[in-house]
Amino acid sequence: MNYPIWELPTIGGGTLIAIIAVLHVFIAHLAVGGGLFLVLTEMRARKNNDQGLLGYVKSHTQFFLLLTMVFGGITGVGIWFIISLVQPAGTSFLIHNFVFAWATEWVFFIGEIVALLIYHYKFDSMDPKNHVVIGWFYFIFAWLSLFIINGIIDFMLTPGQWAETQNFWQGFFNPSFLPSLIFRTGIALSFAGLFGLVTASFRKDKKLRSRLYKLDTKWLLVPFVLIILSAFWYLAIIPEDASANIMKFNPEVKPFIHLLITATILIFLGGLLFLARIPKGFQRILVFVMVIIGLGWMAGFEYTREIARKPYVVYGYMYSHGVVADSAEKINKEGFLKTAKWSQFKEVNNENVMQTGKELADMQCMACHTLGGHNDLVSRTNHLTERGMEAKLSGLGHISEYMPPFLGTDKEKKALAAYLVRGLNNKEGASQSSEFNAEKEKTVIPEFNEDSDYVLMAWNDLGMHCISDNSDYFSFLPPANTLWAQLIKRGPKPTVVSEGVKIKYEVEEGYKNPGEHVNFWKNAKKTYGVDLKEGIGLAGKGLTGEMNQNTHNTFIAKFIPVTPYKDDGSYNPYPQFKIIAMDKNTGEKLASTKVVAPNSTEMGCKNCHRGDWRVNDISGMADLTAENILKVHDRIEGTELERQAENDNPVLCQQCHGDPAIGVKGKENILNFSTAIHGFHANYLTGMDGDACNMCHPNDPSGNTRCLRGRHSRLGPLDCTTCHGKIEDHALALLKHEEQYGKKRVAKLKNKLVPRSVKSYKDIKPRQPWLQQPDCKSCHTNFDIRNIKKAPLGFNRWVSGSSALYRNRTDTHGVMCAACHGSPHAVYFGKNMYSEDRDNIQPLQYMGFAGTIGVKGNCKVCHTKEMKVNGHHRNMIKKDVIVKQPGPNTVFKSED
């Protein structure tokens, strides 16, 4: 950034430009069209020797001179003055590139002025024929100056070939030159009629007045044909993103588009009124109303054109704040403040965060925003937390190209976010977000009888199920935990038992009334299309019940509607279920164990979408948050979800966005849910690591869930991204899958995402959500334990399909992977923040320490003796594996 900033916090430089420009352009168009009006009307008057009409032309000339030459002329210079103060870089660029176009325009300007002065002062004293010649001179000069300015203004919106060649002529005669020239000529002619009405209304002769009204109305209305036709041409020619800026009716453009449309209709109707017989006084008032409407029309059009051009001052070349787009990479690398000539601070450090943040705001935001005025920066950011603000800054210019991207380093981005949130909105900063302290509980491990004939394994299929718990607004994840179990008959040759037995499950005390904590059942019919009895899940299971037989000799209880909210008002996302295997016929208890059904309502939506936690300041999605999400969706996609929710008709997101997770197909051509939500949000979370995931998923290191809690969480540098990929990569893989189906939205979401783990987009392997996940074997080749430093990433090494997923796989003997290794995200041995061994129950129960079932010579858990060969998979007999002894809060207690 080259120039200092003129601080105009409340009014805003943009507003000043708008005021001066709209006034000028209003009069300037009149100055062109009025020229033709004067000379043609004079010719008619002279031809018919119509003294009344000639007198009118003369008096109109004086009015015209005083308005166009004084006010129009100086405000024209005024635009130049104001843009060089508010947008010096852009002005300098236009001056240097088009200096001789401006100089040529000046020649036309002086011709215009001299002609008009002669036309006015010599109205009576010149030879009439020559006077008419002067009139024509005036009009031609005036129109030629429009011709020149039009080229430069349109260049700013559609530079066309200039972008490649930097050729003056290609820039000047750019793609929108012609439609715009015709459009503006149409406006000019129409305004001639509009202002003709003004002077006409002051003529005393009634007959003359009504003749003049007819004449002026013709001038006012006939050019509308030209205006409307060229407007469509104009719209068709401007860049796609530019027309999206207008047509998407974004909040800034909306009032101006409405103004434009309303004013067009009113001018037309107002014009027709002049043809009717109405009282003189009313006509005179109407004239002035019409002039004001005309001004509003001009403001509507010019503002719409300006908005179309955003985020650029010269489309594709220079951003609204005056930074050349090509320099972004250099600025991001070296730092905005360091490269900005007029920054007082060159680097962000701990002491100057607010000052540097303010400098960044002044230089990058205030070219368009104000503080408290038009396009107010405070009210537009007050729904965001500091982290949300950072995300917002990361995503600027990604989804909607309406605003320029943030330019600068990560530190600078954080400083700007801190200033916007703490400085402008007086909110607490990110550093003050408090850590959730879980109330530590004891883990009671059921004792295992070494002589038992059976051993029971149970696990949860996902290791964490998230719940969107405010279905008054929308729902995409119901309370629905799925538990699995396998019963093994012990012996030298153990077998997996599925016949003649039944397996029951029962949630622990305190979780039995989920209907009191979430509004899922109230809205189930509207969102999921089924009437459900409170406490019963989507697959008909309650909080206690019997598991069903399943493939692979397993038992399953699908979609148990457990929630993390306990009846006493406390919160624990790890409710324990007692699992009991019984003889089907006799009811004799064969084996029992416990397992957690992890589920969380810690969705980080509020990090960006305003609002606090819904429940007891702990977790859950507040109304404000949910409402804000719908507002954003409605704004970007043109939906009416907020209104639907207000009318007590909340939606299931997957009704449109299909989702294998809940088995809903969605609508054709609309992105599946996972792709939509990751593809969209990845644009706001670029450059981050696991912290990007934690912004939304329940794995915030200071949060109330801390989902990643298995063995992998103990291995220092591992985080979500080690397996799933960085957020950009993760999103791109999903988007690429959807791209195969030609879904339109993909392009918009992927365009600004840069792959991080692979070189380019083409190296990314498409992935179907839920059904394709990273393959454990990409690190654990040969089922070996890998040195984390040497292990490849899980990203891009997807399993072939659902059956190959960890949660669906077995060994060669039909034992599920998860039976011995535990639930995904919580593979044995884990650490749980609520009680250390909550996720290690079965290893502790069967082996007395936490680790994979069977390690350290514990084949006897099933085999009743130590084994010497790798029976289930290669490399499984190891002595040197790390295991964990029970924690201090872990107690063993007999179940009987």
Next chain:
Amino acid sequence: MISQIIPSAEALPVNWWWFQVLLIVTFLLHIILMNFILGGSLLSLWDAFRKRTFKQDSMTIPTLIALTINLGVPPLLFLQVIYGNFFYTSSIIMASLWILIIPILILAYYGAYIYVFKNKKTPVFAKTTLTITAVFLLFIAFMLVNNNTLMLRPERWEMYFANQSGWQLNFGEPTLWPRFLHFLTGAIAVAGLGKAIYYHFKKKIPDKDKNAEKTRGLKIFGFATMIQVVIGIWFWLSLPENIWKMFMGGDLFATIWLMLGIAIALFLIYSSTQGKFKTTTFLLVFLLLNMIINREMVRYAYLKDAGDPANLNVSPEYGSLAMFLVVFLIGLGALYYMIKLIIKPKQT
């Protein structure tokens, strides 16, 4: 530090001399007309209050304002081409005051029209508007002097950090007041001569009155120029040492050129008091050109180290220059033709 804050300059489409020459030529035209309206409005004010008369020549003020503004455009344009990075910066430092020029100029312009139109019907009101016009024009002149001095002194730009809302002027700049007074006195002098020119060409006026007005105009010119010599020397010596010394042997051409200007000024005092109308008029145009070239030499010397326009990159684009030159010639032809049409007698 100072070189760090100077915005980088952009490439030119043709060699900088084109702009320098065009700047000098168009500024000459602008400054003559500017002198007519600024000095003219002050002299009209004097006439209106002191002599209680309305002079016919005041009628020309509104028209001349239109032309002055118009002719101010090209020099400002060419200045921005070769010194834009300096000029935009100084403008931003005084932005709020700088933009006030626009509404104030509009009011001054309308004020001039009111004075002309309403002088007979409501003289008190007309005089009031004339006063406002004159004061406003002085304000604009003062702003221009502030900006034009501030743009030359990047080392003073740090004042921006004390106040970024654009309400600062270049007070503390030693050349500010002498430069302003230099322009002001010059404006009165040239406007005096302008009156003489007006009455020289004025028809339908008794010879006696014509001669009296011409003599009076020349006298005003002569008297103001006498004062101007003193102010001019003050202005000269208020310049930084290396610059005023440039005109005193430091640079041969600059020294000869300035001395020539002083000699002409002294001669003009003589010729005007002797009533030599034509000699005075022609020599004055040359003197104004002389001073404008001095002004450009001073500006160049000030900014040579910070941004010598000779070092600016050129990415050649002669086609647009050719367009301008052709249109300029056609424009001149059209102006000539239109003026010829006025002179043509009316056929009835």
